[in-house]
Amino acid sequence: MNMRKISVLCGSVLVWGVVAVSGFTSCDDSMSFTTDRSALLSFSADTVRFDTVISTVGSSTRQLMVYNRNADGLRIASVRLKQAYATPFRVNVDGSYLEPESGARAYDFEVRTGDSIRVFAEVTMPENGQDAPVALNDTLIFALESGAEQHVILTAVGQDAYMWRGRVIEADTLLEAGRPIVVYDSLSVKEGVTLSMAAGVQLYFHDGANLWVHGRIVAEGTVDRPVVFRGDRTDRMFDYLPYDNTPSRWGGIRLKATSTDNRLNHVDIHSASYGIACDSSSTDAMKLTLENSVIHNVGGEGLGLYHCRASVGNTQISNTLGHCVAVVGGWAEFVHCTLAQFYPWDAERGDALYLANKWLALDYPLQHAHFLNCLVTGYADDVVTGNLEDENKDVDYYFGNCVLRTVEAEDDASRFVGVVYEKKDEEGSGQEQFRLFDTDNYLYDFRLKDISIARGKGSTEWAARYPTDRYGTDRLTEPVPDAGCYEFVPEE
Structure with a gap:
C-alpha cells in the first residue's frame, strides 16, 4: 500500500487496525498556532515580588502562571532574564531552568489555546554592604514566535x-x-x-x-x-x-x-x-x-x-x-x-x-x-x-x-x-x-x-506611676485614666 495516497481530513474517521488517537490531534483547533502579533500571553501578575530577604539566604519560591486565552496556540521562541549572567534570580519555566551560565535563556515552548504553563522563581540577594535594605530588579522576557515581546518584572529587597x-x-x-x-x-x-x-x-x-x-x-x-x-x-x-x-x-x-x-x-x-x-x-x-x-x-x-x-x-x-x-x-x-x-x-x-x-x-x-x-x-x-x-x-x-x-x-x-x-x-x-x-x-x-x-x-x-501610656499619651489630662496599657485617643 502506498501510504502517500492516504488522505486524512478533519471530520473524517479512519480505522486501520489500532490507530493511536494522538495521530489525529492535528485536526484539533487547539493544535493550530498563530503568528499574529496581536495574540499575546496573559500572566497571573505583571510583577513577581519577593518580601525583604536576608542577603545570601535563599528565598522561598514564587509562582507565576502564564495563560493562553487566544483562539489559537502560541509558540514562545525564548524566555530569558534581561540581566542574564548578573541576575540574582533563579527561574524555571515549564521545567526548563534558565541557567545563568548559559545566558539565563530557554527556547521553544508551546502553549495551546486555553492552556497554561508555570514559572517558578527564587532569589538570593547579594550582600550590599549597607545597613539599609536595597532593592534589585530584573525582567523576564517572553519572545513569541510572532516577534512580539512581553515582560514580567522580578523585584526583591535584600537586607544585609x-x-x-x-x-x-x-x-x-x-x-x-x-x-x-x-x-x-x-x-x-x-x-x-x-x-x-x-x-x-x-x-x-x-x-x-x-x-x-x-x-x-x-x-x-x-x-x-x-x-x-x-x-x-x-x-x-x-x-x-x-x-x-x-x-x-x-x-x-x-x-x-x-x-x-x-x-x-x-x-x-x-x-x-x-x-x-x-x-x-x-x-x-x-x-x-x-x-x-x-x-x-x-x-x-x-x-x-x-x-x-x-x-x-x-x-x-x-x-x-x-x-x-x-x-x-x-x-x-x-x-x-x-x-x-x-x-x-x-x-x-x-x-x-x-x-x-x-x-x-x-x-x-x-x-x-x-x-x-x-x-x-x-x-x-x-x-x-x-x-x-x-x-x-x-x-x-x-x-x-x-x-x-x-x-x-x-x-x-x-x-x-x-x-x-x-x-x-x-x-x-x-x-x-x-x-x-x-x-x-x-x-x-x-x-x-x-x-x-x-x-x-x-x-x-x-x-501616677505611669503618667503616659505605652505610646506616650498623657494619662493625667483626663479626670480618670483608662484601664490597660493604652489611653484612649480618637482615631484620625
Missing part, C-alpha cells in the same frame, strides 16, 4: 544581616542599631555578663533558636525604635499572610535561675514559641522589669513567672496558646497592663491570667501578685483562673481598679477593689473594644475604641 551561630556572650556587650542579627542555634549570655541592646536593635531568630540568659539583658528601646525579637522568616505563608504574623517561628527568651536585674523597655517580642520564661530564683532580687512592651502571638505562655520577682508596667501581652501571663508563686506586680487572650490558631488556648501557689507537686508561696489599672479580657467567659491551695496561707493577690473578664468575686471583696467585671456580649467588651481585630489577616491593634468599658476605669493613684 550579621549571622550568629551558637554565639555565647562572654563579656559585657552593647549592641547598636544597624543591620539585624540573625541567630542560629541559639544565643547565650554567660553568668555574670550583661548584654545591652540600644534602641532599634533587631534580633531575628531561626526556627527553634532561643535566647538563654544566665547573666543579664538590658534593652532600652523607644516608641519609634523598639528592640525587636522575632523570627527570621521574612516571606509569606500565603499572599495575605506573612510568616511574621504566625506563632512558633522561633523559641523564646529564657531567664535562667542565675539571671537577675533584667530590664526591658520598649521591646517587641512576637511570633515565638513562648515569650519570656523566668526560672525560679530568690525573690529578694528583681529578676525582670518589663515596661512599655509587647509580647504577642506566641505558641506557648506569653510571660511565665515561676517563683521570682518581677515588675511589669504599660505592657501588652496578647494572643498566646498558653496563658498570656502565668504567676506561680513569688512576687509580681502589674500596673496599667493589657492582657488579651484572643489566640486565633487553637480553641484550646490558655487564660489571660493564671495564678498558682503550687507547681508539679511543689509549693511556691504567692507572696505578692498585685494588678493595678489593668485590662484582662479574652474570648472565654472567664479568663482569670488559677490553682490556689489554702488561700489563707502564703497567698497575697490583689486587683485594684481593673477590668476583668471573670466571675464576680463575692467571698473576698478586699482582694477586688474598684474592679469592673466584663460580661459577654456587653457593649464595649471583649474584642469589640479594640481598634483593629482582623481575624482574616491576623492583624490586631489593642488600642481602645471610644465604646470600650475600660475607659475611665483606672485610678489616678496608680496612674
